[in-house]
Amino acid sequence: MLIHPDRLFSAEPEARAIARCLYASVRDLPIISPHGHTDPRWYADDEAFPDPATLFVVPDHYIFRMLYSQGVRLEDLGIPERGNSQPERNARAIWRRFAEHYHLFRGTPTRLWLDHTFATLFGFTERLSARTADDYFDRISAALKTPEFRPRALFDRFRIEAIATTESPLDPLRHHETLRQSGWHGRVVTAYRPDPVVDPDFEGFRDNLARFGEITGCDTTTWSGYLEAHRRRRAFFRDYGATSTDHGHPTARTADLPRDDAEALFRKVSTRQVAPEEAELFRAQMLTEMAAMSIEDGMVMQIHPGSSRNHNLAIFSKFGRDMGADIPSRTDYVRALKPLLDRFGNERNLTIILFTLDETSYSRELAPLAGHYPALKLGPAWWFFDSPEGMRRFRELTTETAGFYNTVGFNDDTRAYLSIPARHDMARRVDCTYLANLVTTHRLDEDEAHEVAHDLAYRLAKEAYKL
Amino acid sequence: MLIHPDRLFSAEPEARAIARCLYASVRDLPIISPHGHTDPRWYADDEAFPDPATLFVVPDHYIFRMLYSQGVRLEDLGIPERGNSQPERNARAIWRRFAEHYHLFRGTPTRLWLDHTFATLFGFTERLSARTADDYFDRISAALKTPEFRPRALFDRFRIEAIATTESPLDPLRHHETLRQSGWHGRVVTAYRPDPVVDPDFEGFRDNLARFGEITGCDTTTWSGYLEAHRRRRAFFRDYGATSTDHGHPTARTADLPRDDAEALFRKVSTRQVAPEEAELFRAQMLTEMAAMSIEDGMVMQIHPGSSRNHNLAIFSKFGRDMGADIPSRTDYVRALKPLLDRFGNERNLTIILFTLDETSYSRELAPLAGHYPALKLGPAWWFFDSPEGMRRFRELTTETAGFYNTVGFNDDTRAYLSIPARHDMARRVDCTYLANLVTTHRLDEDEAHEVAHDLAYRLAKEAYKL
Amino acid sequence: MLIHPDRLFSAEPEARAIARCLYASVRDLPIISPHGHTDPRWYADDEAFPDPATLFVVPDHYIFRMLYSQGVRLEDLGIPERGNSQPERNARAIWRRFAEHYHLFRGTPTRLWLDHTFATLFGFTERLSARTADDYFDRISAALKTPEFRPRALFDRFRIEAIATTESPLDPLRHHETLRQSGWHGRVVTAYRPDPVVDPDFEGFRDNLARFGEITGCDTTTWSGYLEAHRRRRAFFRDYGATSTDHGHPTARTADLPRDDAEALFRKVSTRQVAPEEAELFRAQMLTEMAAMSIEDGMVMQIHPGSSRNHNLAIFSKFGRDMGADIPSRTDYVRALKPLLDRFGNERNLTIILFTLDETSYSRELAPLAGHYPALKLGPAWWFFDSPEGMRRFRELTTETAGFYNTVGFNDDTRAYLSIPARHDMARRVDCTYLANLVTTHRLDEDEAHEVAHDLAYRLAKEAYKL
Missing domain, CATH: 1.10.2020.10 (uronate isomerase, domain 2, chain A)
Incomplete structure (x- = not known):
């Protein structure tokens, strides 16, 4: 037998019994997959x-x-x-x-x-x-x-209620358009990931800006035109179901520059190679600009900071990006987010979901921040920590300060389509094991644990991401 | 039933049985509350x-x-x-x-x-x-x-043997005076928290210095007069039972400047707004000065560093301090404490109790430091970490290097008077659970666990704080 | 009874039964001790x-x-x-x-x-x-x-298959020579620890360089002569069985300077007291030089960074080095190792074994690095973390990202000869407990756990260190 029905539950009989019972009540819930990297072409073309x-x-x-x-x-x-x-x-x-x-x-x-x-x-x-x-x-x-293994058949088999893909503003969303016209019932939405036109260090950044102008019909050589391009493109993405934006910056740094300074900085980064500190400052400013737009248009904002991308020079040269050589590094949130939070942290109609690759920030920074600011929520354990021990640490290190309701359930963040049920199943099992431990140590009543298990498996993701 | 007799004990029957037994022997011990923020007026006036x-x-x-x-x-x-x-x-x-x-x-x-x-x-x-x-x-x-719910009745009901409040040097200790004159048997002592006259960034710092001079009859416009004011005020606090000082700095930085430099620095901070680095250096110097006075007068020194106070600008503007918007940040101890330790670290008649909001320092810095320097001890898991998981991590991350006897038992650090028994009960249960785990894995004998349980619940706090 | 047969195993009966079974199969395996600080004189002279x-x-x-x-x-x-x-x-x-x-x-x-x-x-x-x-x-x-307590008798009793001592390049390896000539069967090899001639901050560094020249017959006043001296001395050490080098730097920083810059830097550090940054840069460059030599001569490279040595000034002045006053500090690997990794990280015939005293780097930096770069492996939990909880954290924080096979088993790193069996026994028990937990939570099959237990207790150390 490859998989055991009790996998990931505690071996202690009392805790195992409770975990089984909690899990039984959430095992078959639909999957909400609010953040991931599956290819929309799969759903559009439905090829083997x-x-x-x-x-x-x-x-x-x-x-x-x-x-x-x-x-x-x-x-x-x-x-x-x-x-x-x-x-x-x-x-x-x-x-x-x-x-x-x-x-x-x-x-x-x-x-x-x-x-x-x-x-x-x-x-x-x-x-x-x-x-x-x-x-x-x-x-x-x-x-x-x-036919049973075609993408759409699997979508139904996986019991997916909604799934988000992630696209650049430069993407024409052709597959999403195909999907829409196909009349297929599956809910596949896009998400706005503007790194290619926001990060001056992105390959081809200045060309991307020009292309961004063409696509949106805005003058992206000016600061106001550039911001307007984002507004329009976000609206375009919302037409294809997008409810969220996503930002994969090297750090969590934010800035809130006076308009003139922001404009001058844009002029620099849009016209020439700039120093690392200026690129960083521009990314920082753009997080605040994106938050401002989110307040306008209601899109949920995800921040995925802290990865040293393409750490392996030889591999990057030969094979390009995303070759398993992205390495986490220390990430500060308390100072980094302050400019953004000073401006928008108390907004109750803004949701910023924070992720981290630096687990030391869970108890020291992220839980205290999310346990105070109305605008902040914590995303689930991410990437290397999307794992049984990683999820356990996430709960143990955040719950006591931020509770369950400043977190947003699970997302699979994957491009491995066939692994999606396995990933959600793992998250449900680990959360049920965590809850069972609270119950057996009399920190939570069993009826509450059932409610929380359901919230973590389904409701919180659906609500936080407005899906 | 709201609370279960086995709460917080391990669910594993063998470990639970041992935890129950250990806990039974410490459950009813008197409460030593050597550090907290209850209002002395409650005990003085005994109003409902x-x-x-x-x-x-x-x-x-x-x-x-x-x-x-x-x-x-x-x-x-x-x-x-x-x-x-x-x-x-x-x-x-x-x-x-x-x-x-x-x-x-x-x-x-x-x-x-x-x-x-x-x-x-x-x-x-x-x-x-x-x-x-x-x-x-x-x-x-x-x-x-x-009448049963008046502060003094609760004091007895809570079985408090001694409790410390925390006052600024500018506080006249009026309630403590009332208490003394009342002839009531309860032991309520003050503690010396000089941040308002030590931290140049404290609101009204320079006015505070002037007031400090008036209260003490010292010339607080000079370095020597200022230090003398501290000496006198510490003596005054000791008259009201104080056995400890407390220091809530943004970092753990210390300094040991030549006298002339310290004097010049004092001249600056006492007469004008200074740069952040100078304010930081002055606080750093003052920790060393306070340690020098502790060697003279025997007061135990507590350092509570690492909180980014009043992180939320809007909340601070509207509601002021202590509004739940203090966020921990990374705290270094190894370099920060070196000047102080170079001067006083080997003193056997000095006790410095270190706290942290950065749990990464437990195993990397604090346990190795406290497991070596005679002057250092570790305070219990603090604030956000005054919690079951926080206490468990504290023990798991410090005991193997610093042992139990370089820690000082529990303190509740609270202004929530009615929660004091609950907090001490939680600490006793978590420590007994930790000890029971050592016993069931044969790392500690049961007779030793009983002795340690008693030490952690009662003796270590009493001795470390000289209460 | 001082020691219990089930010590360190989980108290939960199912997990304990599996741990017992796993442990029984590795308990009596020979000891490979690839890194430590026992005195070669003991084996050479075999005195009581x-x-x-x-x-x-x-x-x-x-x-x-x-x-x-x-x-x-x-x-x-x-x-x-x-x-x-x-x-x-x-x-x-x-x-x-x-x-x-x-x-x-x-x-x-x-x-x-x-x-x-x-x-x-x-x-x-x-x-x-x-x-x-x-x-x-x-x-x-x-x-x-x-006679049963003489070093050689204990060596057999301890079932040591191979043990490495650690010597400076300036050491004549006299005891190793005595050993070789004695014809004794015990395998005691040396290891090359060049800190005294690599670290400009080492006491007597410039005198050490002169002595290094005399011993090797190289002109250590020139960069090329100095490098050649290392090459020759490494060969000399290999004659005495050395298969590894070891580097105890304050940080993990590496550098890959152009040859002229390296030469100029050497000229500086070899002729005068230099600024801390220059000393750091020289150590950084030497890690890369050592890696280059390792590719030539096959020696495994160990990096032990992150200790603030001799933190206690008074103790250092009076008693010297290694007096229990070495304190860990925060250690970065991602940026620090990049120059070395850019040059040699993809070499499949190079093994660099990384250690840390900063447990926050396990999941954030070390496991992701070792789980990608062919040249990197992770050494076991070190020093303060050579402990039951330390080893558990090491496995919990590294396995999910780096697996077991990017780690190298256990080494005792001790000068306490009589404790060697106890230390290996502890590591075997903790690893078996960890594996038993994976089995009882159905994350690993029992037959696999047996194979891994054997690998961790014996095979991985033997292979990684080429012993």
């Missing part, structure tokens, strides 16, 4: 996924970073080099390589997600290994050819 | 508390910050605006508002303290909620009118 | 240890720092003052003093190591205390006089 390697290994940085750390070359996993969007791939060879190294994932969430997927979607009962690699490959390949 | 809202909600920043974070306005909770010390209050309306939002406190220590208080003092058996709000209000109101 | 105080108390900074923190003077523990290498010692008086304070070690790993040693080597069944002090002293003294 090509093969197990291309589906599971090639796009999953959790998988290939681990294999790479142990000496497997990215080329041998089918990762395309820059400029080669359709590399030759021997899917079976890649799959075997992955299967031979499956022991590397012992103790990791990736292992749990994969086993859950292999068991529940494909019916496997034996572990993936060098010995079972071909059987896995053949059976998954066969399944992927059937 | 006015009503449930004014007693529980209005003064408790743990409560109103949580309500505020979820959109309740401070005005609607009876929080007085600046300059309005006696606002109109509809106590019942405030109480109902609080009761309606009681679910926000699920999983927080506030909930546990309140339930403990409601159950043990007022006999409630059903949870506070919108439905039970009026019943709570009426029964508490009635009780508060009885 | 003098007395219990000199063996257990005087050299163990874990012990005397705790006693010192509680007011015991170092002089009264037989710690020699600077320049007095053979102080008068009343061994029995020191032992009694230690025994009287044995309760200070409650809850610390030192207590567990000592009890394990007392029980398994000397047969004690009653706790050390003032009452049993003399009995302990007499029985240990008697045992130390027997």
Whole structure:
């Protein structure tokens, strides 16, 4: 048996019994996936996924970073080099390589997600290994050819009530348009991720600004035109269901410059390469501008700071972005957010959802901030911490100060479509285990735990993201 | 039943049995409350508390910050605006508002303290909620009118052996004087908290210095006169039982300047607005000066650093200090304390008790420092971390390096008088649970655990604070 | 009974049963001790240890720092003052003093190591205390006089397969030479710790450089001669079995300067006192140079950063280095290691083992780095964190991101020879407890847990260190 019905619950019988009971009441709730990176083309075109390697290994940085750390070359996993969007791939060879190294994932969430997927979607009962690699490959390949494994069929099978993809302002939202016209019932919305036109260090930033002007019909060579372009493009995104924006800055720094200074800074960053400090200040200012627009248009704002992107120079040069070489770094929130909070922190009709890759900030900064400011909420444990221990620490370190109701439930943040049920299942189990622990230590009554379990699994995400 | 006899103990039967046994032996020990913020007027005048809202909600920043974070306005909770010390209050309306939002406190220590208080003092058996709000209000109101609920009666009922309040050097200690003359048996001592005359950034600092001179008869326009004023005022406080000083600086920075430099710095800060770095340096120097005086007069020194006070600009402008908007920030101890430790760290007749709001310093800095320097001890988990998980982390992160005997037991640090028994009870339960875990994993013998439980609940605080 | 067969296992029966079973399969595996500070003279001369105080108390900074923190003077523990290498010692008086304070070690790993040693080597069944002090002293003294307690006999009894000592490049490796010529079967290898000739802040650095030149026959007044001296000396160390180098820098900073800049910097640091920033830069550059040599000669590189050495000025002045006054401080890895990683991070034939005294870096920096870069591995929980809770945190905070196979098993890092079995036993028990928890929560299959337990106890250290 690949997955056990009691997985992730405490082994202590009393706590396990309560966790089982809590989990039973939330297991089958619909999935709200308010933040993620699945490809809207999947839902629009509803084509079959090509093969197990291309589906599971090639796009999953959790998988290939681990294999790479142990000496497997990215080329041998089918990762395309820059400029080669359709590399030759021997899917079976890649799959075997992955299967031979499956022991590397012992103790990791990736292992749990994969086993859950292999068991529940494909019916496997034996572990993936060098010995079972071909059987896995053949059976998954066969399944992927059937209508039941098309994206829309899976969407229903996964019981997804709403899912958000993430697009740049420069994206024409073509797939979302296809989707809309298709009349399909599934709710797939976009989200506004303006980093390419907000971050002066983004590749091609100044070209992006020009393109941004063309798309929106605004004069993005001026500060007011540039802001207007954002306003229009946010409205365009809202037409395609967007209820949120997302900001992936290196730090959480915000600024609230006088208008003239902001304008002068924009002139600089929009016309030439600037010093790191100026790029940082511009990003900082833009978080405050985005918050101002959110108050106008009601879009929820997500801040995902603290990743040192593309840390590995050689890998970045050869393979480009998102190659498993993004490394967290220390992130300050207390000073960084102050300019934004001084201006908008007390707004009750603004929701800013904070994420972190620096777990030290949970109890020291994030819970105290979210436990005070009406505008702030805490996003779930993110990325490397989207894991059983990571989620447990998140609850243990935030609940006592911020409670449950300044958090927003779970989001899967994934591009690995087939892992979505596994990820939500993990979050529901870990939260139920946490709640069961509160109940067995008499810190929470069981009827309350049931209510909270439901809130964490479903209601809070739906409400916070207005879905 | 609002509170369970086994609350906070591990659910594992063996560990629970040992925790019960340890707890039984310390449950009824007298309370030593060596550091807190109750109002000495209560003990001096022994008047009835006015009503449930004014007693529980209005003064408790743990409560109103949580309500505020979820959109309740401070005005609607009876929080007085600046300059309005006696606002109109509809106590019942405030109480109902609080009761309606009681679910926000699920999983927080506030909930546990309140339930403990409601159950043990007022006999409630059903949870506070919108439905039970009026019943709570009426029964508490009635009780508060009885002699059993006067401050002195509660003092005895709480089995308080000694409690310290905290006063500024500018405080005339009038209530303490009243108390002394009353002949009442309760031991209520003051503590010397000189921030208003030590921190150049404190509101009215230079006026405070002048007042400090008047009160002490010293020339506080000179460095030597200023230091002499501290010496005299510390002696005055000792007359009212003070055994400790307390220092609430933004950082733990210390300095040991040559006398001339210190004198010049004092001249600056005492005569004009100075740069942040100079204010910081003056506070730093004063910690070392206070340590020097502690060696002379035997007063125990507490350092409570690391809070970014009044983070919310709008709230501070409208309502003033201590409005639930103090946010912790990263705090360094290793470099910060070095000047003070170079001078006095090896003194065996000096006790400096260190606190932190940055839990990362427990294992990395504080335990290694306290496990080496004779002058240093660790205060208990503080403020946001005065909680079951916070206390557990404190023990898990400090004991292996500093042991139990470089810590000083528990202090409640509260202005919420009625919560004092609940807070000490929580600390005793969490410590017993921690000890029981050491016993069941055979890291400590049961006879030793009993001795340590007693030390943590009673003896260490009494000895460290010389009470 | 001093030690319980189930010590450190979870009290929950199911988890305990699995932990017992896992532990039973690794308990008797040979000890690989790839990094430590035992004295090679012991193995070379095989003389009896003098007395219990000199063996257990005087050299163990874990012990005397705790006693010192509680007011015991170092002089009264037989710690020699600077320049007095053979102080008068009343061994029995020191032992009694230690025994009287044995309760200070409650809850610390030192207590567990000592009890394990007392029980398994000397047969004690009653706790050390003032009452049993003399009995302990007499029985240990008697045992130390027997052949069974000579270093080589203990080596066999401890089932040590290989142990590394640590020497400076200036060390003539005389004891290692004696050992080689003795024909004794025990595998004792050296390790190359070049801090005295790499760190410009090291006492006598410039004299050390001159001596380094004499020993190696290289012109260490030039950059190329200096590098060549390292190459030769590393080869010399490899002749005595060395497979690793070790670097104890204040930070993890690395640099990759152009050759001319490096040369100019060397000229500075080798001829005069330099500014702290220049000393730091030179150490940073040398880490990269050492990595380059490791690629040439195959030596594994260990980086042990982040200790503020000799924090206590008075103690350092009177007693010198390593007096229990080294305090960890915050350590950054992400930026610090980038220059080195940009150059060598993708090398699959290089192994850099990272350690930390800043546990916040486990999940935020170290696990993400080691889970990506082929050249990086994580060393075990170090120093203050070589403890049950420290090891548990290490696994909980690194496994989900880096897995088990980017870690390198356990090393004892000790100069306390008799504690080596206790330390490895503790690591094996804690790892088995961690694995048992994964099994009972159905995150790992039991057959896999057995394989991992064996890897962590034996195979990974042997392979990572090439022993």
